Amino acid sequence: MPTFVYMTRCDGCGHCVDICPSDIMHIDKVTRRAYNIEPNMCWECYSCVKACPMNAIDVRGYADFAPLGHSVRVKRDEEKGVIAWRIKFRNGEKDMELLAPITTKPWGTCIPKLANVQAPTQEMRNSQLLYNEPKYIRFDDGDIHTLESNGLKMKAGVYY
Amino acid sequence: MMTTNPFSELSALISADIMQGYIILMFILVVLGTVLDMMHKKSATYFFENAKKQKKAAKRTVDGGEKIGLLVKTVASEVITSSEFCYTPRRISHLLTMYGFIIFVVTTAMMIFGADTSSGTVPMLWHIGALMLAVGGYWFWFFIRVDVAAEGIKWYQLRRADMFVVSLLAMSTFGLIWSYLQSGGVSGWDMAFFVLFIASSTFLFSTVLWSKFAHMFFKPAAAFQKRVTKADGSRENLPPDYDLSDPAVQAKFPDIPEYMGKNPSYMGLGIKRETPRHY
Numbered sequence: 001m002p003t004f005v006y007m008t009r010c011d012g013c014g015h016c017v018d019i020c021p022s023d024i025m026h027i028d029k030v031t032r033r034a035y036n037i038e039p040n041m042c043w044e045c046y047s048c049v050k051a052c053p054m055n056a057i058d059v060r061g062y063a064d065f066a067p068l069g070h071s072v073r074v075k076r077d078e079e080k081g082v083i084a085w086r087i088k089f090r091n092g093e094k095d096m097e098l099l100a101p102i103t104t105k106p107w108g109t110c111i112p113k114l115a116n117v118q119a120p121t122q123e124m125r126n127s128q129l130l131y132n133e134p135k136y137i138r139f140d141d142g143d144i145h146t147l148e149s150n151g152l153k154m155k156a157g158v159y160y
Numbered sequence: 161m162m163t164t165n166p167f168s169e170l171s172a173l174i175s176a177d178i179m180q181g182y183i184i185l186m187f188i189l190v191v192l193g194t195v196l197d198m199m200h201k202k203s204a205t206y207f208f209e210n211a212k213k214q215k216k217a218a219k220r221t222v223d224g225g226e227k228i229g230l231l232v233k234t235v236a237s238e239v240i241t242s243s244e245f246c247y248t249p250r251r252i253s254h255l256l257t258m259y260g261f262i263i264f265v266v267t268t269a270m271m272i273f274g275a276d277t278s279s280g281t282v283p284m285l286w287h288i289g290a291l292m293l294a295v296g297g298y299w300f301w302f303f304i305r306v307d308v309a310a311e312g313i314k315w316y317q318l319r320r321a322d323m324f325v326v327s328l329l330a331m332s333t334f335g336l337i338w339s340y341l342q343s344g345g346v347s348g349w350d351m352a353f354f355v356l357f358i359a360s361s362t363f364l365f366s367t368v369l370w371s372k373f374a375h376m377f378f379k380p381a382a383a384f385q386k387r388v389t390k391a392d393g394s395r396e397n398l399p400p401d402y403d404l405s406d407p408a409v410q411a412k413f414p415d416i417p418e419y420m421g422k423n424p425s426y427m428g429l430g431i432k433r434e435t436p437r438h439y
Contacts (some may be wrong), residue, residue, distance in 0.1 A: 008203075008382060012306035013247065018436035029313065032306045032321040051431055053246050055398055071397040078430025081420065084399035097399055099413040101420050107428040 001059050002039030003048055009056035010034050016048035016057060050076040050083070068092070078107065161343035162287045163280030166335075167271045169342060170354070179272045182358075186365040193368025194377055200369065203378060211385060219393030230387045238383035247435070250304050256296025257328070258376075263289030264332065287339065293332040297325060307437060323363075324371040330360035 003025075005016075010033040016025040017034060024038045025048050034057075036042060049057045061070055070090035076083045085098040112132070120131075147154055167179065198204045222230070237243040242258065245251035267286040277283055301315075305325075308315065318326060334357035341350035368374055389396050402409045404424045410417045416424070 011245070011250075014307050014310070014436040015431065017307075017310060018438050019431075027306050027308070027311050029311055030320045032308075032319070053432070055396070073397045073399065075399050075401075077401070078432065079427055080402075080404055081424060081427035082402065082404065082416070084402060086395075086397060086399035088397055099399070099402055099409070100415055101424075103427055103430075104419050105427075106425065107430045108433065109428075 001044050001061050002042035003036050003044070003046075003057050003059050004039070005034050005036065006056045006058065007031065007033050007035075009054045010052075011054055011056075013053060015051040015053060019047045019051045021045060021047060046074060049074055076102065078102075161340055162284050164339070164343050165271050165277040165283045166286075166339040166342055167268075168277070176272070176274070183269055183272055186361070189366045190368055190373070193366070194374045196369050197374045198378075207378070207381065207385070211388075214385075214389045214392070214394045214396065217394040217397065218389075222388055222391045226391060227388065230391060231384055234380060234384040234387055239380050244379075244383060246432075247304075250300070253296045253300045253304055256292045257300065258296075260289045260292030260294075260296060260332070261328065264293055264335075265289075287336070290332040290336050293328060294336065297329040297332065301325060301329065320370060321372070323367055324373055327360050327364035327367070327371070331357060331364055334360055 012027060012032045012034060014027065014034070017027060019025075022038075022041050022043065024036055024041050025034055026037045027033070028035050034048075044059055046059065049059060055073075055075065059072060068090040069092075071088040072085070074083065074085050081101055081103045083100055083102050085096075087096045087098070088094070089096075171179070242251050242254045245254055263285055267282050267289060270282050271277055271286065275282055308317075313319070334353050338350055338353035338357050341353055364371075364373070386396075402413075404410075404416055404420065405422065410422070
């Protein structure tokens with residue numbers, strides 16, 4: 001199910017070219033719009049679909065198993081911190097909408113400012129622990145934090 | 161220079177009838193080019209087929225009155241203020257180019273068809289239009305347009321996609337230089353730039369079939385169609401824009417209040433914090 005671009009909606013901003021892990025989203029030399037240069041190599045990660053600010057990229061189902069036209073479209077709203085999906089089954093009747101948070105803290109606020117951190121000592125360098133490891137997995141105040149220790153429960157199934 | 165009608169001096173060399181004939185010819189070429197473009201790319205067929213498909217997927221019908229409202233909103237937002245561009249510099253550059261082009265073309269026609277230019281307002285507008293066109297266009301060409309280097313193309317290598325913007329830039333630049341040389345009394349050179357000005361404008365208006373000139377006609381139609389799909393609930397199969405503080409949305413998707421609170425805060429620009437220039 002490779003991605004394809006609605007050429008009339010693409011404005012050639014290059015976000016998909018930038019984000020594609022397979023480097024197969026390119027800018028067409030004639031029309032200056034994005035296109036998938038090698039659909040066989042697309043592994044449908046949806047990165048470009050989510051990154052496209054114009055919603056100009058869609059994923060095509062192959063005709064052998066999606067003959068009646070299903071649709072899986074997504075809209076990632078970074079400013080609200082959520083991702084919304086709309087899944088239409090190929091029978092044309094089931095139309096599902098999903099919404100999930102993708103961040104609970106503003107973007108960029110949780111990037112460690114390594115330049116401001118003190119350099120590690122030789123003892124820390126020789127240790128097996130990685131940067132900030134005892135602090136971040138919170139061994140230092142008791143034990144590893146788990147769902148139980150935080151009073152949370154794992155719910156069964158998909159619970160949107 | 162700014163308040164002088166550059167075409168009045170030209171009328172000693174070229175008769176007004178020829179100039180008027182040229183304007184009419186260019187108008188016909190644009191209409192013809194747009195119609196051929198529509199037939200060749202089958203864009204109108206695609207547009208109406210797509211509209212039919214969206215209508216089938218609609219959740220409610222949009223009546224005539226609502227459609228007129230949507231049309232007014234499209235004109236006020238997408239057409240007049242180019243609101244479809246989410247990158248602000250590109251939007252400003254598009255507005256400069258668009259209004260510059262409209263002012264330039266309208267004032268050119270006015271001056272050639274004998275409008276009163278004694279007050280100097282129309283020639284002034286002609287020069288301002290050309291300047292706006294040049295500023296917006298060069299800004300776009302050098303700083304905003306699609307990163308052509310990523311595809312191994314140097315900035316000066318022209319492709320078919322560049323026909324429209326390059327001929328627009330050439331027309332406004334040569335027009336301004338011609339007007340400047342003419343007001344400075346540089347004979348010979350002013351005619352050379354006049355020839356370049358006419359050549360570039362002829363190229364611009366006669367290549368509608370191959371360039372993106374026709375976008376000014378079909379983009380508003382596409383923007384209107386996009387608004388209709390939003391209003392009728394088909395939304396091109398896209399999910400809706402949720403208001404996260406809406407209790408109904410929170411009841412439908414309990415993860416939102418659980419992880420983000422009742423009034424989720426603004427999360428910043430995310431991926432849009434940087435322009436995509438890493439490839």
